[in-house]
Amino acid sequence: MNTLKAKINRFAVFFLIVFGIFSLGGCHWFNAPKHRKAYFPSEVTAMESLNTPFNDYNMDIQILFHEMDVIFSSDRNSLPGSLQYDLIGITVSFAWDQQEGTLSMQEVSSSSAGVQMAKNLAQSTHTSFNERGPYSFGTPESGSYLLFSRDDQGFFTVYAKKFQIPYSVSTPQEIFPGESSFRILSESGNEMYPCLYGKAFEKVNNLGSRNRAEKLLLASDHEGSFNIYEIDLPENQEVMNFLQSEGLKQGKKLGINTEFQDQAPFISKSRMVFASDRPGGFGGFDLYYSDFDGQNWSMPKNMGPEINTEFDEFRPILDPAPYYENSILLFSSNRPGGLGGFDLYFVGVDKF
Known part of the structure; x- marks a missing residue:
């Protein structure tokens, strides 16, 4: 009882x-939630928490889940009367409201090692020269790297900064043990915007990329105007060992190039996005995409007036965003309506 x-x-x-x-x-x-499926907005949206009245552009990101590290170039630290670009690292979060069906983005403010990683990594590259075009990736064999270009040799040269995940180390010297530079195609001219791709390669995060990278792309003007070049990566050699080895590498100019400026390539899965001032666009630099069929790159397509303007759109980054119903395109533009100079933007695009 x-x-x-x-x-x-x-x-x-x-x-x-x-x-x-x-x-x-x-x-x-x-x-029950009214909007379970999350979407990025179909209209171009400013990344307001990252932008300043200065020039903010040339972005790199980690693959998007909820929080992601963003590293980009900015002249916000320039002394009066000068124009110097440094790499800036910030962690941001995207939040989908399942009741309202709205997306919000904000900077993550925290003193945790993970959140401070991007900030400290970017700061470790600062010099009195210009740093642009960041691209990060990881390899299971040799750790993680941030690639970028610096103009300390009279033109932009690719640098590699090796770094470790901070949870397993105790000092800044262990996290960022140094950097090295290397020429890839020529001893002269600007070499910028390196990125990797392969049949199954995916740029994931600092812990490592999925599957082996087979090729490297970069933009170079050593033959005059900027063109996009492709370099084969040997199967029997780790990526960074090959790039840092002595001697110039053999590169092939892609068939999608024109006699105009073709710049800032970035590849996600089998899709390349890049910037070009070729005729037929909407003005200045426009964003284009091309798909790889396993043998060749398709004829580039302009991303259209929903994204491009009569001003400059530059350094596109494409991320599949697996938890969203569409993918995200991030880029920079000096269009009116921003905070000043180039600003950072994002927009939802169809899955690919």
Whole structure:
């Protein structure tokens, strides 16, 4: 009998708690989410928490889940009367409101090692010269790298900064043990915007990329105007060992190039996005995409007036965003309506 009374009493307490929550919170506590599927906006949206009245562009990101590290170039630290670009690292978060069906983005403010990683990594590259075009990737064999270009040799040269995940090390010297530079195609001219790709390669995060990279792309003007070049990566040699080895590498100019400026390539899966001032666009630099069929790159297509303007759109980054119904395109533009100079933007695009 006492056992039965105890069960009844526990049920009564449980009922009162639930009833109280229901009464205080209304029906929302029991409501199913109205918008389970998350979308990036179809209209170009400024990354307001990252932009300043200065020039903010040349972005690199880690693959998007909820939080992602963003590293980009900015002249916000320039002294009066000068124009110097440094790499800036910030962690941002995207949040989808399942009740309202809206997306918000904000900078993550935290002193944790993970959140400070991008900031500290970017700061470790600062010099009195210009740093642009960041691209990060990881390899299971030799750790993680941030590639970027610096103009300390009279033109932009690719640098590699090796770094470690901060949870397993104790000092800044262990996290960022140094950097090295290397010429790839020529001893002269600007070499910028390196990126990797392969049949199954995916740029994932600092912990490592999925599958082996087979080729490297970069933009170079050593033959005059900027063109996009492709370099084969040997199967029997780790990527960074090959790039840092002595001697120039053999590169092939892609068939998608024109006699105009073709710049800032980035590849996600089998799709390349890049910037070009070729005729037929909307003005200045426009964003284009091309798909790889396993043998060749398709004829580039302009991303259209929903993204491009009569001003400059530059350094596109494409991410599949697996938890969203569409993919995200991030880029920089000096269009009117921003905070000043180049600003950072994002927009939802169809899955590819």
